[in-house]
Amino acid sequence: MYSMLKKIITEKDIHRQILLLEQLLNHSQLTAKELAKNIGTTERTVFSDLQLIRGYLPEYWTLDSDKNGIRLNLQENSLTNDIWKSFLPHSASLQLVKKLFFAKEINVPRFLEETGISYETLKRHRTKINRQLQPFHIKIRLTTTQASLVGAESAIRIFFHRLLLPFTHNNYFFEDYSIHEEHYLYFLTKKITTDLSVDTEQIFGICWFFINTIRIKAGCSIDDFNFDAEDPLFSLYAPLLQELYEKEGVYLKDKEIFFAFFCFLESWNYNHPLGKKVSTVLNEDYPLLQEKAQQTVEDIAKEMGLQLLLQTNLATNLLLLLLKYAESPALSKQFQLEYQELLLKKNEEYTILTEKGRELFSSLPQFSTVGDMDYFVNLFSLLSQQAIFTIRPYKKTVFFIFQSEPAWKTFLQQELADLLGKRIKLIPLEVSQLQSETLQAGDLIISNIPLNSPPLPVAYISSIPTKNELDQLTEFTSHSYL
Known part of the structure; x- marks a missing residue:
């Protein structure tokens, strides 16, 4: 299940049952005791929840149990998504969010009748959902007659993109709304010619296409913000995007067409070649950004003694990152809300990258309206580290001090090397x-x-390492971006 979806399901019993289903989907068989321990409840509650889940399961899915444990079985051609499609409608909180996606406001008495809950219960759901919406600077406004989402429309769409991205191929959210995914794929593969070609995150872009289309048809207009209608990169793709949305009966104008372009730009992948016309525009029309990106790479290469860094894609990647901010600092500030967890991560090994990222951001006055530069610096650091690792792949040395039978020691050393990567x-x-x-x-x-007074941290293992010891060792060594 998907983290954002679980956050807005406020019913404790449904949330617990989702955790149960996740456990059964991820394991071939579990006992009631194991299930209870894994989700933090009692065996009695597990058996009670399983009875309810049986009633929710779609055709071709069965919940079986015997003395060996409990299993979730499926017949051939059954889809996991079918489970969620049958199960999720039982959450009133999720139904509220879903209806607010498709409409500017909803009729509360009708919603209460459809879901069979009281207004007081709905208020409690609203309060809990609003806690999860707070980081996006939006909230649900509720009266006895109407409910609506309050906040910048761009922020509302960003929230829904984070929520619905995993469901882009799932009919649960889009089954009642006819949008044609093939139109977006045709746009990518046929309308964007070789000269305009870019590599994109397809599902990321398709989800934006769905969200923008639905919200515009619901009468939810994007907010006012400043943008350059004559921007060279925008001018390349605006006509094609307008043609794409017209196939869905949506006629993009002014800020809506720029917002659609910005969403498309956000889907561009790094480390991939650009079409000839795109490369020409970037080289000729954004000289300051290109100069800043190139100089930053040269500075990092000099200070780290990594001249090979100049032969990587880092300068182009940084130019693309800068473009995503330069096209609209106002939108960039809001788009940072979608993946806020990146702000929780730091890397102390390459402090120079934090320093250079901040210098680059501060050297461009137009970025000042973004305010907090931490998100930019995180992305800058990720792109830089990826380039560094292509030419200096080892990030950590692990010393193997092991006393045992020599043949076993040699064998174990090779096994650990393969495990650690x-x-x-x-x-x-x-x-x-x-x-x-x-x-x-x-x-x-x-x-x-x-070891007495070891100069480095030590991960102790047994002569025949246990699974827990190997798991801890992997944990010690595999997370470079912490």
């Missing part, structure tokens, strides 16, 4: 050699013997 350099070492090694911050020791 190519980002880890695994070096066998004797205790007596440890002090003579050149150690770096972030390095690690794996050992099956006690």
Whole structure:
């Protein structure tokens, strides 16, 4: 199930049943005791929930149990999405959000009649949902007669994009609304010629196409913001986007056409070649951004002693990142709301990237209206690290201090190297050699013997490592962006 969807399902019992279904979908078989432990409830509650879930299951799905455990079984050609399609309508809170997606406002008495809940219950759902909407700077306004979403329309659409992206191919949200995905795919593959070609996140863009079409038809106009109608990149794609939306009966004008273009631009992938005409426009019409991107890469390469960095795609990637902000700082500020969890992550290994990202952002006065630069710096750091790793793949050295039968030690060393992956350099070492090694911050020791005053953190394992020890070792070494 998808994290944003679970956040807006405010009924505790339905939320718990969703967790149960997730467990059964992810495991071939579990006991009631295991299910209760995994979701933090009692076995009695598990059995009660399972009875309800049986009644919700669509055709071709069965819930079976015996002395070995509980299983969720499906017949051939059955889809997991069918479960959610049958199960999710039982959540009144989700129904409220769904109806507010398709309409500017909804009739509350009619909604109460359809869902069979009281107005007081609806108010409680509204309060809980609004807590989840707060980071997007939107909320549900509720009276005894009407309910509506309040806030910037662009922020409302950004929230729905985050919510609905996993459901773009799922009929649950779009079954009552005829939108043609093939129109967007035709736009990407046929209307965007070789000279205009770009590599995109298709589902990301299709979801925006759906959301913009539905919200415009619902009479929910995008907010006023400043944009350059003569912008060269915008001018390349605006006519094609207008033609695309016209196939859905939507005639984009002014800020709506620019918003559609901005959504399309947000879907552009990095590290992919651009069409000849696109490259020409970027090279000739955005000289300042190109100069800033190139100079930043040169500075990083010089300070890190990585001249090969100049041969990577980093300068082009940074130019694209800058473009996404330069086209509309106002929209960029709002689009940062969609993936706020990136702001929680930091990387201390490459402090120079934080420094250079901040310098680049601050050197462009038009970005000042964005305010907080942390999100930009995070994206800058991610793109830079990806380029660095292409030429310097090892990010961590792990010293293997292990005393055992030599053949087993050799075998285990190879197994651990395969487990930890190519980002880890695994070096066998004797205790007596440890002090003579050149150690770096972030390095690690794996050992099956006690070490006195080790100069680095130690992950202790058994002579025959257990699953928990291997899981912890992977956790220690696999998360580079923390």
